[in-house]
Amino acid sequence: MSARFDYAPAPESRETARVKPSYQIFVGGKFRDGSGEAVKTINPADEAPIAEVAEAGPADVDDAIAAARKAAPRWAALPGRTRGKYLFRIARAIQERGRELAVLESLDNGKPIREARDVDVPISAAHFFYYAGWADKVQHAGFGPNPKPIGVAGQIIPWNFPLLMAAWKIAPALACGNTVVLKPAETTPLTALVLAEIIAEADVPPGVVNILAGGPDIGRAIVEHDGIDKIAFTGSTEVGKIIQRTLAGTGTRLSLELGGKAANIVFDDAPLDQAVEGIVNGIFFNQGQVCCAGSRLLVQESIEDELIEALKRRLATLRVGDPLDKNTDVGAINSAAQLARIRELTDSGEAEGATRWSPPCDLPDRGYWFAPTVFTGVSQAHRIAREEIFGPVLSVLTFRTPDEAIEKANNTPYGLSAGVWTDKGSRILSMANRLRAGVVWANTFNRFDPTAPFGGYKESGFGREGGRHGLEAYLDVH
């Protein structure tokens, strides 16, 4: 009997994803080749091509928006419960095809199958279920007796949670009676295009949902199009600012969910073992490619050594590697460009004098990989404490008093999320009141639920997604 408990590989079958050789855009209820380029989407875990995607061109943007405009009046005029019926169908179909979607998401994005299976897919279905329930109740949501939809929404989503972000965007828009033109990110279009199949099979009327694969030029064409009534964008602060400038003075509604540099604040009376889990989940979930990631650990100085030691011991048990292995905890970085950005910022961390540490782990030779990394001795002035890294990199800072924790936590242009770890309920409430962040988690982190509103302060954006508040972004309430 060997001395060690070595977990044998437990890979999820790639066949489950039912990958097709090529994928088409979805316009006016029909699948068709886009008039843009045919590009190959690759698996970031091994850089092998997965499938070809016929991307949209400018003419497709015109067609999609025209189809959405045409469909809008009838969709808005349907009884709410009928719209809800379609959303329930979509939710059920996501569950039925859950394994397929999870494997496809893992292939296209690089995230571990465990997360795609246990987080992305079930919460996507839950969003459709949740807003299906709202569809016939929006008149009771507190936005007036007869709130009207806005019209046609252009929705641009990022590559970190491709299916989940599509669900966050489409479900409330449809529930409120809008029609949509959605553009998934260029590196991760596949699950959104499978979602288009699900929507078609659910008999959603043609034109209500249109999905255009494409790059930044297609995103810009949607934003600049005069047939759009509302833009919902999730992505970088840099692009968010460009969109806001473009739309200034046009009357087009806008909601933005942008970057973050969240503080995860651990007090000396925190439940330490759970805090360690929360720190790990906060920054290594989805390889840290999460806008609300807890990328700054603020730890009370009196427990710094103890906590860092416990954290390092825990990180040594993280399993980095094949995203399709069911035992993998940390998968691949989504793209070469993102990997380069992570490397550039971590190099600057070392150059500026912070201490870098990673657990021993063998990274695969091919693909985009970055070991889980912790920087200690970080000061507020370091770039790794200020700029969003969007990777598996934790910066550890210390504080002495609650006031200092607040001051440091709020000392960022961002304000998307924060975490507070303490056994003291009153302290949780007072911290939550003073933290300038849209989401404050108490004794947990990166927990998502369709009933909870999500969104930012300051340069993390405006508008809320999820919950009753999420309806407001798709209703004409002003």
Add this chain to the structure above:
Amino acid sequence: MTATADRPALGDLTRDNASLRRFLHGLPGVDQVGAEGRAASLATRSIKTTAKAWAIDMAIRMVDLTTLEGADTPGKVRSLCAKALRPDPSDLSVPPVAAVCVYPDLVATAVEALRGSSVQVASVATAFPSGRASLETKLHDVRDAVAAGAGEIDMVIDRGAFLAGRYLQVYDEIVATKAACDDAHLKVILETGELATLDNARRASWLALLAGGDFIKTSTGKVTPAATPPVALVMLQAARDFADLSGELRGVKLAGGIRAEKEAVRYLVMVNEVAGEQWLDPALFRFGASSLLNDLLLQRHKLATGSYDGPDYVTVD
């Protein structure tokens, strides 16, 4: 023999009830939601093929094959001992279990049946399962079992005293029981189902470890809930943290309600990732169970041959 004897730093903690209370209440709290989440997340590990075969054999070697019924007889105990020595008569590659666990009056029968083997005889004692007797009666119970040849004693703590905050009384009873054990190993049953909270499970674990228990054990098996994943998590963390502080490795035993191979393998994953791989050793981790062994055997055979045997292909004891 006690951990605290030559360690004044830890010894000071038990000077009086107030000091002990301060220490136990100063341990980091346990967030129940977070602990349950971590336990659930560990349960998603997928253990297949060679890893599963390894885990099944390790789990068999960790079983304390138990019978604790009013109806126990020498015949029943002898049959259990035969099973412990050779769990699968048709397959000699199956290792023996760690121990057989019986009531004190049947220890002699088990010792006789297991003589010359590696299988230990464990006995519950101290007015098991309630522990509601005078200390003298409990110690007498222990001495009886040890005199009859028990190599391991599974004692119960006084949960009433613990819940009333009389920690030093619980501590002193464990110390006295340890002394009465002589060379026998002492497992301290916390009965976490009656302590109710995970904070209490952590405090009771530390209390038992400070008092010199060789093992901390979840349950008697007579109370529901018995061993649960969050409780196991907290107890494994206590053993790990105690080792960090004292340098001594102490064991953890889960008992009650573990019937399926799948559950046992999940617990081994937890041992591996929470306490560390040193604890993957029958000297430091045990399952107290009766029906678990047969499921381990069925699954072992399934893994080797690809097909399930019916329940009549494992012995019913």
